[in-house]
Amino acid sequence: MPNVTLKKIADELGISIATASKALKGYPDISDATKKRVLDLAEKLNYRPNSFAQSLRSSESQIIGLIIPEITHDFFAKVIHGVITCAKSNGYAVIVLQSGDSYEKEKEQLGMLLDKNVDGVLISLSNNTKDIGHIKEIKSKGIPLVLYDRIYKLLDCSKVVINDKKAAYNATTHLIHTGCKKIAHIGGNLDPQTTIDRFLGYKAAIDDSDIEYDKSLVYIAKNLSFDDGYQIAEQMMKDHKDLDGIFALTDTIATGVLMKLKEMEVQIPEQISLIGFSNWFLTSVTTPKISTVNQPGFEMGCKAFDLLFKEIQAKKHGMLFEKEIVELPTELILRNSTKPL
Amino acid sequence: MPNVTLKKIADELGISIATASKALKGYPDISDATKKRVLDLAEKLNYRPNSFAQSLRSSESQIIGLIIPEITHDFFAKVIHGVITCAKSNGYAVIVLQSGDSYEKEKEQLGMLLDKNVDGVLISLSNNTKDIGHIKEIKSKGIPLVLYDRIYKLLDCSKVVINDKKAAYNATTHLIHTGCKKIAHIGGNLDPQTTIDRFLGYKAAIDDSDIEYDKSLVYIAKNLSFDDGYQIAEQMMKDHKDLDGIFALTDTIATGVLMKLKEMEVQIPEQISLIGFSNWFLTSVTTPKISTVNQPGFEMGCKAFDLLFKEIQAKKHGMLFEKEIVELPTELILRNSTKPL
């Protein structure tokens, strides 16, 4: 099944390879007649330029790399969707890699992307990434790079984020406004900016109210998982009989909390109000439905690709590129795990 | 930031490019001394072979394409995860594309994969794909291809599937065994094999029991969505006051049904038993938790890559490759939307 190449077309038409190439590229210095003959034959033979050869010449792969912590998370799946959609409409394919929240893997994946000569990289840092040498390596090679969601503030590159602190502040404040006096936070023990910021938002909201900040109300979910939420819920109830509000770092945690609380026959929201984070679909099918913060995954993916694309273009044309930090709006979604105002 | 090439290494060491290449590839006819010098320098300069050049020579991209109907579906996300994981451990990267259940897009995506010269393609057919000319084109070019989940029976290639009919039969039979007499099915109006087979399984189970098959109990969900389930549930209750069992084509539909039924204060499972299909995480957080059929997405992804990989290897070494059809086991997951036996 030998592939059809320019040579074959040229030979068949008795013209040179260069002429065939130019005809296909629509160069102005080819007669309409030849152009047509080439185009027709190419069409007929279903000619597809060999991308390896094109890439070798142009040093462009028209492929970008996307590193995701966990594909099976609703939010990240939306991000992938967004990236792929926008990439495709700009002629780019996307290699998707998963870091599984491991620093080692993340580094490895980045290496693979370098090996594949991708034109740019989109990455959301793993929860366990502290050393960013591997990211800097990419940058030092001049490969366009955009961080999304879990960013590293000090890295000088474009970023797409939400305002985690503000969103958390609003969520917690809502709890306060609906009358909660003893509000717990379930956070993570790791340091991606999102985790820290959501905690800071929670704390700021408490500080801005007339509730006293109580350190013992802050719990740590090691894996940010459903099970974590499930277990911590029980612990919380032991520690604080009069708990009346919970702001969880993620929807999965919140869902775990909800499940356990229901088993313990705690009334939600009457006795305890609960707010999650991300607006995973599953929060809208629990009973009660869980209030949460909408995190626009699809848009984030699109925007991230957009910035990357601009940077790739700029690099290609030797223009300088202004880093951008885009902050996407979030929205508090009020459902039935919180009391009405 | 000029990339480090073999030439640079060769020049720096005062040897030829060919020698440098061979040293790196571990050819036996290079002296240990030279070999070491080359390896050391390559290491030091962080040399990465230019994949474009390698690909151009070898006609291999070490990239495969994966076409998914909907990334944001739990099941498909698991498939992606499986494919990516196995691909990576075999040195392959994965370009992920989404068909959005549109035939047109599917065709377009396949074209993009051809353009990118992927070494193989993994595809789950869109619900609207009837004409498989585009698939045949891939095959005719000799590009290894494996179908997973939504397959086309008549296409001669490797496939990874579950036994939808049997799984549906078991689910429905379980409903019957727990005493249901009037069991509805919510299916799709399209013809991927999965939809048909699940319906056939349902029907076979009814036929094998002493319940009379009643066509009016079979409903069609146009989009296989939550909303479809939600709306159809209401219709069903109007049509059949004495309905006592529902087997839904997918978990999303089942969840929609559950939501509506709860709103209508129908007791589940006392009055109506409900079974979904796929075992999405969300079915385990509803109240009651929904019984369903586990569909091993991750394993399916792994296995699909496996078969593809074997085929790629076979092709590469000019060996002939036996198509395989792998059937993965499913499992009925009994939760609280069905009565105990």
Add this chain to the structure above:
DNA sequence: TTGAAAGCGCTAACAG
């Protein structure tokens, strides 16, 4: 044990 040279398929500068 090493190196020269051809060639994968394409593009673009240049010459005719």
Add this chain to the structure above:
DNA sequence: CTGTTAGCGCTTTCAA
């Protein structure tokens, strides 16, 4: 308007 040629970086004969 068309063709010749060089070269992208690598691998692999084949000759030295």
